[in-house]
Structures are given as C-alpha cells and as structure tokens.
Amino acid sequence: MVVVMEKGASTDQVKAMVERLHEFGFRTHLSEGVERTIIGAIGEKTAATIQLLEVSPGVEKIVPILQPFKLAGREFKQERSLVKAGSCVFGGTHVPVIAGPCAIESEEQFLECAQLVKQYGATMLRGGAYKPRTSPYAFQGLAKEGLRILSEAKRFTGLPVVTEVVNPRDLDDVAEHADMLQIGARNMQNFTLLHEAGLARKPILLKRGLSATVNELLMAAEYIISAGNDQVVLCERGIRTYETETRNTLDLSAIAAIHHLSHLPVIADPSHGTGKWRYVTPMSLAAVAVGADGLLVEVHPRPEEALSDGAQSLRPQVFADMMAKLKPIAAAVGREV
Ligand code: PEP
Numbered sequence: 001m002v003v004v005m006e007k008g009a010s011t012d013q014v015k016a017m018v019e020r021l022h023e024f025g026f027r028t029h030l031s032e033g034v035e036r037t038i039i040g041a042i043g044e045k046t047a048a049t050i051q052l053l054e055v056s057p058g059v060e061k062i063v064p065i066l067q068p069f070k071l072a073g074r075e076f077k078q079e080r081s082l083v084k085a086g087s088c089v090f091g092g093t094h095v096p097v098i099a100g101p102c103a104i105e106s107e108e109q110f111l112e113c114a115q116l117v118k119q120y121g122a123t124m125l126r127g128g129a130y131k132p133r134t135s136p137y138a139f140q141g142l143a144k145e146g147l148r149i150l151s152e153a154k155r156f157t158g159l160p161v162v163t164e165v166v167n168p169r170d171l172d173d174v175a176e177h178a179d180m181l182q183i184g185a186r187n188m189q190n191f192t193l194l195h196e197a198g199l200a201r202k203p204i205l206l207k208r209g210l211s212a213t214v215n216e217l218l219m220a221a222e223y224i225i226s227a228g229n230d231q232v233v234l235c236e237r238g239i240r241t242y243e244t245e246t247r248n249t250l251d252l253s254a255i256a257a258i259h260h261l262s263h264l265p266v267i268a269d270p271s272h273g274t275g276k277w278r279y280v281t282p283m284s285l286a287a288v289a290v291g292a293d294g295l296l297v298e299v300h301p302r303p304e305e306a307l308s309d310g311a312q313s314l315r316p317q318v319f320a321d322m323m324a325k326l327k328p329i330a331a332a333v334g335r336e337v
Pocket residue numbers: 102128132183184185186207237272
C-alpha cells in the first residue's frame with residue numbers, strides 16, 4: 001500500500017509514520033516528491049491496521065497497490081522518475097544516447113571509438129569488459145583490463161560509462177569503474193545478481209530478457225528496488241519471435257506499455273534488437289518517436305574487425321548521420337537529443 005502524506009506534512013510526521021509502519025511489520029520506501037511525500041509500505045495489512053494508520057498525524061490517505069510490482073509501478077508513483085548516471089539524466093526532456101562497441105577489445109580500439117562517438121554527440125559510453133557469449137569459445141571480454149580501459153576512456157572523454165556486470169562477485173570492481181551497471185538480457189532473472197544490484201550505490205541499466213514479458217521485466221526491476229536501489233533504467237532490446245530477418249524483434253510497444261505501467265525510464269537498444277546495422281537508424285528514430293527515454297547503440301570504428309556483434313555495429317559516420325536524423329524526430333515529440 002501507499003501512505004500519502006498531506007501536502008504540508010512535517011519531516012517529524014513523516015519520520016513518525018515510517019517508525020509506526022515498522023512497528024506494524026512493514027518494510028518502507030520513502031519517495032519525496034515536489035508536492036508531497038509518499039511512503040510505500042510492503043507487508044501484511046489488516047483493516048484494523050489501515051484504520052489506525054489512516055488517522056495518524058500528517059496522513060492524507062492510504063491507497064492499496066494492486067499491481068504485482070509494488071515499487072516499480074505507477075500506482076506507487078504517478079510522476080515519471082528521473083535516473084541520473086554521471087552527467088546523464090534518463091526520463092527528462094533530453095534523450096541520452098549511449099554508444100560504443102559491443103566489447104572493449106583493446107585500449108586503442110576503445111579510445112578511438114570513444115572519441116568519435118563523443119564528437120558525434122553520444123552522451124554516455126558503453127563497452128563490455130565481461131561478455132556473456134552464447135559460445136564458450138567466443139571472445140569473453142578483457143575483464144579487469146577492460147575495466148581499466150573503460151576508466152581511461154572516461155577520463156579521456158569526460159563522458160560517463162556503462163558496462164555489464166555478469167557475476168555478483170565482480171560487482172564492487174565494476175561499480176568502482178562505471179557510472180552505471182548493466183544487467184544483461186541473459187541475466188534479467190538472475191535473482192542473486194538483481195539483489196546485489198539493489199545493494200549497489202550505482203544506477204542500474206536492466207535489459208529485458210530474450211523471452212521475458214513486460215510484467216517479468218518489471219518484477220525484475222522490483223527485485224532491485226526492493227533491495228534498496230530505486231535508480232533503475234529499463235531497456236527494450238528485442239525479444240525472440242519466429243522472425244529470422246532480424247536477430248530479435250524490437251518490441252516498441254513495450255516502451256508504451258512500460259510508460260503506462262511504471263514510472264521508470266525505459267530506453268531502446270536497436271542494435272541487439274535488430275542485429276543488423278542497416279535497421280539501427282530507422283528503429284532508433286521509431287523508438288524516440290514512441291517515447292524512449294534514451295538509446296543504446298553499438299558503434300565500432302571498423303565493424304569488419306569487431307570481436308563481437310560486428311554485423312549490428314554502426315560505422316562512426318553512420319552514427320553521426322543517425323544523430324542528425326534523430327533531432328527533428330525528438331523535437332516533434334517534445335524532446336531533444
Ligand atoms: C550488450 O549490451 O552488449 C549485450 C550483451 O546485450 P544483451 O544483454 O541485451 O544481449
């Protein structure tokens with residue numbers, strides 16, 4: 001349920017209410033909005049407890065949450081959340097574009113790519129140091145050396161960086177180097193990892209599983225938020241369908257659905273969503289038109305030499321073109337890139 005405090009409720013009243021809820025055995029999540037404070041309370045409630053809580057000082061009303069995702073849902077919080085990662089803000093008017101290669105392959109490759117995507121307008125850098133590959137024989141990433149290169153690129157460009165964490169054991173290491181931690185599609189329901197991400201003090205980029213429903217994605221976000229971290233950005237990256245022309249089917253209706261169901265920002269990844277570089281620009285434009293709160297795009301200085309996902313990686317010049325085409329589309333929907 002949500003305890004909605006009155007507009008003028010004092011800090012002491014909010015504090016007292018939180019303590020009261022704890023006495024009744026509830027876990028609480030405070031959300032201080034511009035207008036008023038609301039307290040999410042999770043636990044067993046009886047009509048008698050609700051009656052008592054409802055007449056406590058400073059309380060306006062108590063609203064039950066029917067959605068299964070208690071903290072990620074719109075019932076808990078009506079206004080859209082803003083999630084900040086370094087200088088990047090997801091969920092506001094500006095639409096951040098995260099760009100970089102699938103994997104950090106070497107210092108030269110990554111710094112070259114980082115400098116180019118920055119020049120063409122990217123607002124955040126990406127690059128995998130730990131790569132969850134379908135084949136155990138494929139390039140698995142540079143691990144700690146990759147993290148060092150990531151930090152180097154951050155210093156070199158001044159852009160914030162996001163990278164994937166695959167194993168809970170690496171979480172502290174990754175959090176030391178990255179401004180945002182990515183949980184990949186294959187790990188969307190790795191509940192240990194989700195819980196650990198909930199204890200981290202860094203924003204999380206949570207990608208939709210290959211065959212996960214929107215409901216399951218929001219429940220995965222709920223794991224992170226309920227563990228204490230409400231800085232979650234969701235990512236639609238395509239789902240498995242019977243279509244083979246594209247690697248996955250980028251489900252743009254999920255973006256509209258998530259905005260309806262949840263207050264969390266949601267971005268689109270047309271690179272993994274389509275698997276082919278030719279489709280990345282048109283699907284990026286469509287994603288922004290439908291209301292995506294950001295884009296994640298793979299760019300490689302020489303896609304033909306990429307150690308992973310070359311087929312879906314944009315050449316820097318194509319990325320520059322895409323950025324130019326995005327501007328009028330963003331403007332048409334009241335956003336900017
Ligand atoms: C990635 O972003 O490089 C990646 C592996 O994505 P996903 O988890 O969506 O496949």
